[in-house]
Amino acid sequence: MANLSVIASLPLNTSQLQAKELEDDGYHTGEDAHTLCGFEAKAKPETILNDWHQAEETQPLPTKAASKGYGTVPSISESKQASVKPHYPRNSERWLRRAHHSVSPQNPALTLLLDLDETSFVAFEFQYQLKAFLAKNTRFTEESAITCPHKGETVLFFIAVDAKALRAVSKFQQRGHKVAIVTAGCYLFDAVANLFSSYGVTLSEDLYFNRSHLPHLNKAKFINEKLMAKNDCLLIDDLEENRPQKAFFSLADQHHFPLHRKHFAAKGKMTAE
Numbered sequence: 579m580a581n582l583s584v585i586a587s588l589p590l591n592t593s594q595l596q597a598k599e600l601e602d603d604g605y606h607t608g609e610d611a612h613t614l615c616g617f618e619a620k621a622k623p624e625t626i627l628n629d630w631h632q633a634e635e636t637q638p639l640p641t642k643a644a645s646k647g648y649g650t651v652p653s654i655s656e657s658k659q660a661s662v663k664p665h666y667p668r669n670s671e672r673w674l675r676r677a678h679h680s681v682s683p684q685n686p687a688l689t690l691l692l693d694l695d696e697t698s699f700v701a702f703e704f705q706y707q708l709k710a711f712l713a714k715n716t717r718f719t720e721e722s723a724i725t726c727p728h729k730g731e732t733v734l735f736f737i738a739v740d741a742k743a744l745r746a747v748s749k750f751q752q753r754g755h756k757v758a759i760v761t762a763g764c765y766l767f768d769a770v771a772n773l774f775s776s777y778g779v780t781l782s783e784d785l786y787f788n789r790s791h792l793p794h795l796n797k798a799k800f801i802n803e804k805l806m807a808k809n810d811c812l813l814i815d816d817l818e819e820n821r822p823q824k825a826f827f828s829l830a831d832q833h834h835f836p837l838h839r840k841h842f843a844a845k846g847k848m849t850a851e
Contacts, residue, residue: 687810689758691801693813701736747774760801760813
């Protein structure tokens, strides 16, 4: 069951790592924006957030020749030519149903806003804590590890991953949809991208937002005010208080990950929504 091969690929001397208390993944408003997580915060390239702010009400229908790169925001028009209003879902249930269909003129690309802690994996300071957790009947079953900056040091955390959930995210991405990470944690892009790639998920740094991008804003306000997400986006998160007003929301818990619920995978022709 155990799979700790990921540790061997980490550029760390684990004998020098010191156990640190895992910080809460909740709201963060107290630290200076330039010294978040004990490291100097790197500002998001202005062009990325400007793209979110320039989101238009209309977008052209997808074509076979259209780019399927994951580094762009789906609500931005890719052409200056004539466009039509996209037919996006009206609620979270329909969004999840649409997520199981490939991108097409009838099904414009969706963007999954995905949380990390307690949603994609759970993290522990000590390995014995991980072992005790794995004895419980939850959806987080695969052992792994991830590094995270903590007060100026790089610390190794032991994690339990929901492998089925990340494979469901991979299938969602293979259908032409997009994945953005939005976390209040300090996890750096490279560490998370390496972990997700082992489950078939390709992350883009342009669509990766951690605590350094959320200074003085909670997650819901960040999604509403900075990303300007709309009904092409859905956040999967374990905290109800992170529910955004301008994007759909689906709650995850230790036994349930919304994207791989079987009744959303029904085959057949989509009806008008």
